[in-house]
Amino acid sequence: MKNILLIGNSGGVGSALNAAWHMRGDKVIGLSRQSDGFDITNEDTVERMLRTIKARFDIVFIATGGLETENSRPEKSLLDLGKGAFQEQFLLNAIGPALVLKHVPKLLHNDRATIIATLSARVGSIGDNRLGGWYSYRASKAALNQIIHSAAIELSRTHPKSICIALHPGTVRTSLTQKYVGKHPAVSPAEAANNLLKVMDSLRPEDTGLFFDWAGRRIDW
Numbered sequence: 001m002k003n004i005l006l007i008g009n010s011g012g013v014g015s016a017l018n019a020a021w022h023m024r025g026d027k028v029i030g031l032s033r034q035s036d037g038f039d040i041t042n043e044d045t046v047e048r049m050l051r052t053i054k055a056r057f058d059i060v061f062i063a064t065g066g067l068e069t070e071n072s073r074p075e076k077s078l079l080d081l082g083k084g085a086f087q088e089q090f091l092l093n094a095i096g097p098a099l100v101l102k103h104v105p106k107l108l109h110n111d112r113a114t115i116i117a118t119l120s121a122r123v124g125s126i127g128d129n130r131l132g133g134w135y136s137y138r139a140s141k142a143a144l145n146q147i148i149h150s151a152a153i154e155l156s157r158t159h160p161k162s163i164c165i166a167l168h169p170g171t172v173r174t175s176l177t178q179k180y181v182g183k184h185p186a187v188s189p190a191e192a193a194n195n196l197l198k199v200m201d202s203l204r205p206e207d208t209g210l211f212f213d214w215a216g217r218r219i220d221w
Protein backbone atom coordinates (compact mmCIF):
# COMPACT_ATOMS: atom_id res chain seq x y z
CA MET A 1 0.00 0.00 0.00
CA LYS A 2 1.33 3.42 -0.95
CA ASN A 3 0.71 6.70 0.87
CA ILE A 4 -0.20 9.42 -1.58
CA LEU A 5 -0.71 13.16 -1.25
CA LEU A 6 -2.92 14.32 -4.10
CA ILE A 7 -3.17 18.07 -4.56
CA GLY A 8 -6.19 18.95 -6.70
CA ASN A 9 -8.27 15.82 -6.10
CA SER A 10 -11.38 17.78 -7.18
CA GLY A 11 -10.40 18.14 -10.85
CA GLY A 12 -11.24 15.88 -13.77
CA VAL A 13 -7.88 14.11 -13.87
CA GLY A 14 -7.32 14.53 -10.11
CA SER A 15 -10.57 12.84 -9.08
CA ALA A 16 -9.96 9.96 -11.52
CA LEU A 17 -6.47 9.46 -10.06
CA ASN A 18 -8.00 9.48 -6.59
CA ALA A 19 -10.45 6.73 -7.63
CA ALA A 20 -7.76 4.68 -9.38
CA TRP A 21 -5.46 4.72 -6.35
CA HIS A 22 -8.34 3.79 -4.03
CA MET A 23 -9.15 0.83 -6.32
CA ARG A 24 -5.56 -0.34 -5.88
CA GLY A 25 -5.86 -0.15 -2.09
CA ASP A 26 -3.51 2.83 -1.74
CA LYS A 27 -4.13 5.50 0.88
CA VAL A 28 -4.77 8.96 -0.56
CA ILE A 29 -4.86 12.24 1.31
CA GLY A 30 -6.46 14.77 -1.00
CA LEU A 31 -6.35 18.55 -0.83
CA SER A 32 -8.48 20.77 -3.02
CA ARG A 33 -9.60 24.35 -3.25
CA GLN A 34 -13.30 23.49 -3.31
CA SER A 35 -13.33 21.04 -0.36
CA ASP A 36 -10.46 22.23 1.81
CA GLY A 37 -9.81 25.83 0.77
CA PHE A 38 -6.36 24.79 -0.52
CA ASP A 39 -5.54 27.67 -2.89
CA ILE A 40 -2.25 26.72 -4.53
CA THR A 41 -1.59 30.35 -5.45
CA ASN A 42 -1.53 31.47 -1.80
CA GLU A 43 1.74 30.58 -0.05
CA ASP A 44 0.35 31.11 3.46
CA THR A 45 -2.36 28.55 2.76
CA VAL A 46 0.03 26.09 1.11
CA GLU A 47 2.55 26.35 3.96
CA ARG A 48 -0.10 26.16 6.72
CA MET A 49 -2.03 23.23 5.27
CA LEU A 50 1.05 21.16 4.46
CA ARG A 51 2.47 21.86 7.95
CA THR A 52 -0.56 20.23 9.63
CA ILE A 53 0.02 16.91 7.80
CA LYS A 54 1.92 14.39 9.90
CA ALA A 55 2.04 11.50 7.41
CA ARG A 56 4.98 10.70 5.12
CA PHE A 57 4.31 10.01 1.46
CA ASP A 58 5.54 7.70 -1.30
CA ILE A 59 3.93 9.88 -3.98
CA VAL A 60 3.07 13.57 -4.07
CA PHE A 61 0.98 14.37 -7.13
CA ILE A 62 0.01 17.91 -8.18
CA ALA A 63 -3.08 17.74 -10.41
CA THR A 64 -4.12 21.40 -10.31
CA GLY A 65 -3.99 23.86 -13.18
CA GLY A 66 -6.03 25.77 -15.69
CA LEU A 67 -6.21 26.67 -19.35
CA GLU A 68 -8.50 29.61 -18.68
CA THR A 69 -8.27 31.91 -15.67
CA GLU A 70 -10.32 34.95 -14.69
CA ASN A 71 -8.60 37.17 -17.26
CA SER A 72 -7.05 34.65 -19.64
CA ARG A 73 -8.28 32.63 -22.57
CA PRO A 74 -5.92 30.76 -24.92
CA GLU A 75 -4.55 33.49 -27.21
CA LYS A 76 -4.63 33.08 -30.99
CA SER A 77 -2.43 36.08 -31.81
CA LEU A 78 0.22 38.35 -30.32
CA LEU A 79 -2.47 41.04 -30.36
CA ASP A 80 -4.43 39.06 -27.76
CA LEU A 81 -1.62 39.13 -25.19
CA GLY A 82 -2.19 40.80 -21.84
CA LYS A 83 -0.13 41.23 -18.69
CA GLY A 84 -2.97 40.06 -16.42
CA ALA A 85 -3.40 36.82 -18.35
CA PHE A 86 0.30 36.02 -18.11
CA GLN A 87 0.35 36.79 -14.39
CA GLU A 88 -2.64 34.56 -13.68
CA GLN A 89 -1.35 31.70 -15.83
CA PHE A 90 2.09 31.78 -14.24
CA LEU A 91 0.63 32.05 -10.75
CA LEU A 92 -1.64 29.04 -11.20
CA ASN A 93 0.40 26.73 -13.42
CA ALA A 94 4.01 27.46 -12.43
CA ILE A 95 4.27 29.42 -9.16
CA GLY A 96 1.57 27.37 -7.38
CA PRO A 97 3.29 24.01 -7.98
CA ALA A 98 6.63 25.66 -7.08
CA LEU A 99 5.18 26.68 -3.69
CA VAL A 100 4.13 23.07 -3.09
CA LEU A 101 7.64 21.90 -4.04
CA LYS A 102 9.05 24.40 -1.54
CA HIS A 103 7.00 23.09 1.39
CA VAL A 104 6.51 19.40 0.57
CA PRO A 105 9.98 17.77 0.82
CA LYS A 106 9.66 17.34 4.60
CA LEU A 107 6.63 15.11 3.93
CA LEU A 108 8.63 12.72 1.73
CA HIS A 109 10.43 9.61 2.91
CA ASN A 110 14.10 10.20 2.28
CA ASP A 111 15.26 6.63 2.72
CA ARG A 112 13.10 5.00 0.03
CA ALA A 113 11.84 5.60 -3.50
CA THR A 114 9.38 8.48 -3.78
CA ILE A 115 7.69 10.22 -6.69
CA ILE A 116 6.83 13.89 -7.01
CA ALA A 117 4.75 14.36 -10.15
CA THR A 118 2.97 17.35 -11.57
CA LEU A 119 0.56 17.66 -14.47
CA SER A 120 2.22 19.72 -17.15
CA ALA A 121 1.05 19.75 -20.79
CA ARG A 122 2.63 18.83 -24.10
CA VAL A 123 1.88 22.37 -25.31
CA GLY A 124 4.46 23.54 -22.76
CA SER A 125 7.16 21.90 -24.88
CA ILE A 126 9.14 24.43 -26.92
CA GLY A 127 10.61 21.74 -29.18
CA ASP A 128 7.18 20.29 -29.94
CA ASN A 129 5.47 23.63 -30.66
CA ARG A 130 4.39 23.59 -34.30
CA LEU A 131 1.16 25.60 -34.13
CA GLY A 132 2.01 28.64 -31.98
CA GLY A 133 -0.71 30.49 -30.09
CA TRP A 134 -1.82 29.78 -26.51
CA TYR A 135 1.07 31.98 -25.37
CA SER A 136 0.42 32.36 -21.67
CA TYR A 137 -0.64 28.75 -21.01
CA ARG A 138 2.27 27.37 -23.06
CA ALA A 139 4.74 29.68 -21.32
CA SER A 140 3.41 28.84 -17.84
CA LYS A 141 3.80 25.10 -18.49
CA ALA A 142 7.29 25.63 -19.95
CA ALA A 143 8.16 27.48 -16.71
CA LEU A 144 6.69 24.62 -14.68
CA ASN A 145 8.87 22.15 -16.59
CA GLN A 146 11.98 24.20 -15.79
CA ILE A 147 10.99 24.32 -12.10
CA ILE A 148 10.46 20.55 -12.01
CA HIS A 149 13.84 19.93 -13.64
CA SER A 150 15.65 22.18 -11.15
CA ALA A 151 13.76 20.71 -8.19
CA ALA A 152 14.73 17.20 -9.31
CA ILE A 153 18.42 18.18 -9.21
CA GLU A 154 18.12 19.68 -5.72
CA LEU A 155 15.99 16.86 -4.33
CA SER A 156 18.43 14.25 -5.60
CA ARG A 157 20.86 15.60 -2.96
CA THR A 158 18.49 15.52 0.02
CA HIS A 159 16.22 12.68 -1.16
CA PRO A 160 18.51 10.51 -3.31
CA LYS A 161 15.74 8.05 -4.17
CA SER A 162 13.23 10.68 -5.27
CA ILE A 163 11.91 10.89 -8.84
CA CYS A 164 10.55 14.33 -9.68
CA ILE A 165 8.78 14.55 -13.06
CA ALA A 166 6.40 16.49 -15.28
CA LEU A 167 3.60 14.52 -16.94
CA HIS A 168 1.33 15.14 -19.92
CA PRO A 169 -1.95 13.27 -19.36
CA GLY A 170 -3.04 13.26 -23.02
CA THR A 171 -6.14 15.11 -24.15
CA VAL A 172 -8.70 14.27 -21.50
CA ARG A 173 -12.43 15.03 -21.44
CA THR A 174 -12.64 17.34 -18.41
CA SER A 175 -14.06 20.78 -17.75
CA LEU A 176 -10.68 22.20 -18.80
CA THR A 177 -10.97 20.86 -22.36
CA GLN A 178 -14.74 21.06 -22.82
CA LYS A 179 -14.68 24.16 -25.04
CA TYR A 180 -11.54 23.20 -26.94
CA VAL A 181 -11.51 19.49 -27.61
CA GLY A 182 -13.77 19.61 -30.71
CA LYS A 183 -13.06 16.60 -32.92
CA HIS A 184 -9.62 16.07 -31.40
CA PRO A 185 -9.36 12.51 -30.03
CA ALA A 186 -9.69 12.56 -26.25
CA VAL A 187 -9.80 9.97 -23.48
CA SER A 188 -11.91 9.69 -20.34
CA PRO A 189 -10.42 10.83 -17.04
CA ALA A 190 -10.44 7.18 -15.85
CA GLU A 191 -8.39 6.08 -18.86
CA ALA A 192 -5.97 8.98 -18.38
CA ALA A 193 -5.56 8.10 -14.70
CA ASN A 194 -4.79 4.46 -15.50
CA ASN A 195 -2.25 5.54 -18.10
CA LEU A 196 -0.53 7.87 -15.63
CA LEU A 197 -0.42 5.16 -12.94
CA LYS A 198 1.27 2.82 -15.43
CA VAL A 199 3.85 5.48 -16.25
CA MET A 200 4.57 6.01 -12.54
CA ASP A 201 4.87 2.24 -12.00
CA SER A 202 7.57 2.05 -14.66
CA LEU A 203 9.75 4.96 -13.50
CA ARG A 204 13.43 4.35 -12.80
CA PRO A 205 15.72 6.54 -10.64
CA GLU A 206 17.42 7.98 -13.76
CA ASP A 207 14.05 9.33 -14.95
CA THR A 208 14.08 12.13 -12.38
CA GLY A 209 13.89 15.62 -13.84
CA LEU A 210 12.24 14.50 -17.08
CA PHE A 211 8.97 15.17 -18.92
CA PHE A 212 6.83 12.18 -19.97
CA ASP A 213 3.56 11.71 -21.81
CA TRP A 214 0.70 9.37 -20.83
CA ALA A 215 2.40 6.43 -22.59
CA GLY A 216 5.73 6.92 -20.81
CA ARG A 217 7.41 8.50 -23.85
CA ARG A 218 9.81 11.37 -23.22
CA ILE A 219 8.64 14.76 -24.45
CA ASP A 220 11.14 17.22 -25.86
CA TRP A 221 11.61 20.30 -23.64
Ligand SMILES: NC(=O)c1ccc[n+]([C@@H]2O[C@H](COP(=O)([O-])OP(=O)(O)OC[C@H]3O[C@@H](n4cnc5c(N)ncnc54)[C@H](OP(=O)(O)O)[C@@H]3O)[C@@H](O)[C@H]2O)c1
Pocket residue numbers: 008009010011012013014032033034035038039040041063064065066067092119120121122168169170171172173174175176177
Ligand atom coordinates in the same frame (compact mmCIF):
# COMPACT_ATOMS: atom_id res chain seq x y z
N1 LIG B 1 -7.56 17.78 -19.59
C1 LIG B 1 -6.57 17.74 -20.47
O1 LIG B 1 -6.74 17.32 -21.64
C2 LIG B 1 -5.19 18.18 -20.08
C3 LIG B 1 -4.17 18.12 -21.07
C4 LIG B 1 -2.87 18.54 -20.71
C5 LIG B 1 -2.61 18.97 -19.43
N2 LIG B 1 -3.62 19.01 -18.50
C6 LIG B 1 -3.28 19.53 -17.17
O2 LIG B 1 -3.83 18.69 -16.19
C7 LIG B 1 -4.18 19.47 -15.03
C8 LIG B 1 -5.59 19.11 -14.57
O3 LIG B 1 -6.47 19.34 -15.64
P1 LIG B 1 -7.99 18.84 -15.62
O4 LIG B 1 -8.31 18.55 -17.03
O5 LIG B 1 -8.18 17.81 -14.57
O6 LIG B 1 -8.71 20.20 -15.21
P2 LIG B 1 -9.99 20.49 -14.31
O7 LIG B 1 -10.94 19.35 -14.34
O8 LIG B 1 -10.47 21.83 -14.73
O9 LIG B 1 -9.37 20.56 -12.83
C9 LIG B 1 -8.57 21.64 -12.46
C10 LIG B 1 -8.12 21.43 -11.04
O10 LIG B 1 -7.28 22.53 -10.68
C11 LIG B 1 -7.72 23.02 -9.42
N3 LIG B 1 -7.41 24.44 -9.26
C12 LIG B 1 -7.60 25.45 -10.12
N4 LIG B 1 -7.20 26.61 -9.58
C13 LIG B 1 -6.74 26.31 -8.33
C14 LIG B 1 -6.18 27.06 -7.28
N5 LIG B 1 -5.99 28.40 -7.36
N6 LIG B 1 -5.83 26.42 -6.14
C15 LIG B 1 -6.01 25.08 -6.02
N7 LIG B 1 -6.53 24.32 -6.97
C16 LIG B 1 -6.89 24.93 -8.12
C17 LIG B 1 -9.21 22.78 -9.41
O11 LIG B 1 -9.63 22.84 -8.06
P3 LIG B 1 -11.14 23.23 -7.59
O12 LIG B 1 -12.05 22.55 -8.57
O13 LIG B 1 -11.18 22.62 -6.22
O14 LIG B 1 -11.24 24.70 -7.59
C18 LIG B 1 -9.25 21.38 -10.01
O15 LIG B 1 -8.94 20.42 -9.02
C19 LIG B 1 -3.96 20.93 -15.42
O16 LIG B 1 -2.71 21.35 -14.93
C20 LIG B 1 -3.93 20.90 -16.93
O17 LIG B 1 -3.14 21.94 -17.47
C21 LIG B 1 -4.89 18.63 -18.81
